[in-house]
Amino acid sequence: MKGSLLYEGKAKKVYSLVGEEYELILEYKDEATAFNGKKHQTFRGKGRLNNLISAHVFSYLKLAGIPTHFIQTLSDTEQLVKQSQIIPLEVVVRNVAAGSMTRRLGLEEGTVLPQPVVEFYYKSDELDDPFLNDEHARLLAKVDQSDLEKIKASALKINRHLQVMFSEIELRLIDFKLEFGRLYDGSIVLSDEISPDTCRLWDQDTNRKMDKDVFRNDIEDLVEIYEIILKRLEAIVHV
Amino acid sequence: MKGSLLYEGKAKKVYSLVGEEYELILEYKDEATAFNGKKHQTFRGKGRLNNLISAHVFSYLKLAGIPTHFIQTLSDTEQLVKQSQIIPLEVVVRNVAAGSMTRRLGLEEGTVLPQPVVEFYYKSDELDDPFLNDEHARLLAKVDQSDLEKIKASALKINRHLQVMFSEIELRLIDFKLEFGRLYDGSIVLSDEISPDTCRLWDQDTNRKMDKDVFRNDIEDLVEIYEIILKRLEAIVHV
Ligand SMILES: Nc1ncnc2c1ncn2[C@@H]1O[C@H](COP(=O)(O)OP(=O)(O)O)[C@@H](O)[C@H]1O
Ligand SMILES: Nc1ncnc2c1ncn2[C@@H]1O[C@H](COP(=O)(O)OP(=O)(O)O)[C@@H](O)[C@H]1O
Ligand SMILES: [Mg+2]
Ligand SMILES: [Mg+2]
Structure with missing residues (x-):
């Protein structure tokens, strides 16, 4: 079960996971920022796209033997990762x-x-x-x-x-x-x-x-x- | 004998030495520059001071066994160095x-x-x-x-x-x-x-x-x- 919001960054929110001390949920936002946040804009659907693209890339790297934090996709905009x-x-x-x-x-x-x-x-x-x-x-x-x-x-x-x-x-x-x-x-x-x-x-x-x-x-x-x-x-x- | 001016930098002029292919004369200028040349001012006597101070420092390092370009002081504002x-x-x-x-x-x-x-x-x-x-x-x-x-x-x-x-x-x-x-x-x-x-x-x-x-x-x-x-x-x- 999704726990409390631990941190909100420019592109993602980080949530704890109830009962799982060493795992986190990353929720991708629809926000785009550039130039260290000086330019920003909301793009409907961006959170889903980055979540799924990143999941694909991390799965590819995992198969290639690279140690990563990625565990699995949870929803269109959320993924489960190891806390690091x-x-x-x-x-x-x-x-x-x-x-x-x-x-x-x-x-x-x-x-x-x-x-x-x-x-x-x-x-x-x-x-x-x-x-x-x-x-x-x-x-x-x-x-x-x-x-x-x-x-x-x-x-x-x-x-x-x-x-x-x-x-x-x-x-x-x-x-x-x-x-x-x-x-x-x-x-x-x-x-x-x-x-x-x-x-x-x-x-x-x-x-x-x-x-x-x-x-x-x-x-x-x-x-x-x-x-x-x-x-x-x-x-x-x-x- | 001092040869032709090879290069003029912000703080020094570099001259060739007639008959000495591998040596140069560094002539220290009275110019001070800062912020990549955006601020500059002439200070009467600065060329002499930097020439003599640098000669002292290089002599000290030479004695300590550090390989340097320094050969000797030629005048208040000039020193002889190995071309590098x-x-x-x-x-x-x-x-x-x-x-x-x-x-x-x-x-x-x-x-x-x-x-x-x-x-x-x-x-x-x-x-x-x-x-x-x-x-x-x-x-x-x-x-x-x-x-x-x-x-x-x-x-x-x-x-x-x-x-x-x-x-x-x-x-x-x-x-x-x-x-x-x-x-x-x-x-x-x-x-x-x-x-x-x-x-x-x-x-x-x-x-x-x-x-x-x-x-x-x-x-x-x-x-x-x-x-x-x-x-x-x-x-x-x-x-
Ligand atoms: N596995 C992880 N464990 C802990 N924090 C993570 C993990 N993966 C990413 N983060 C952090 O999640 C935060 C949110 O991401 P993001 O919105 O891109 O933040 P930022 O604006 O700081 O770049 C970032 O501080 C990022 O370093
Ligand atoms: N032994 C050397 N042989 C050749 N060039 C040298 C030697 N020592 C110093 N120089 C060069 O003399 C030039 C003049 O010095 P300076 O006025 O400080 O120039 P700059 O403005 O490029 O820093 C610099 O390009 C410096 O690198
Ligand atoms: Mg980031
Ligand atoms: Mg210089």
């Missing part, structure tokens, strides 16, 4: 230069990186998620270098699996953001969500943007795009 | 939180870091010296991980020597910026300058700022402060 203590790092993997990287480092959007790059950002709305190096990450997120190395290796492995998965549905995985958490036994698992809110996905043939950038830059209707992605995933991943 | 191909990284070492770090990471100025932190910034005026992680540094500065590890280790060693040296003249070394370059034989040496322009130095007892922050924040007369530092260094380092 979120490590306050946004772990970004980039295959192609886009977004802030192009502006910060003077790279042209679309530049293929010679190898995937892993970046850490400090998950802090007040500080606007500052970019970190390993030393800052150890300092602020209270992880040691061996945890960081495990997280980087896991992020790169997830990247390889997601590149294959998205190529099967004719999408190029440009970059994406992950969060990791610690289970009660101390092991580190992939947590949070993987959806077009947290990935940049470009159409393989036309480079059409198929992710939250359509909302960030007012390009197209977000719900229509996310619907296409869910349809294509349903055809290849069975949850 | 500058690696386009600003290598920052921090012992205490100050400056951009306090704003970016939400740390209070003066917070002693649990251990010294090394940061890389991309030396690019157009991009405003963006902060990098190791992967960006490899990508942009065309160095490999073993070069980066050598640079980090060297920066931390230099930090230990400079902390001792500055404590002898009653100053706390808060943070500083280094540049490294490659000699014609490929070896990496400490290049550029070390002066109150490139260090944060606080009086050991009063925390009075004794560095370029007095100009950045219009606190005190820069020349008077730099003069004090040179006087104190002359009493302990003989060049």
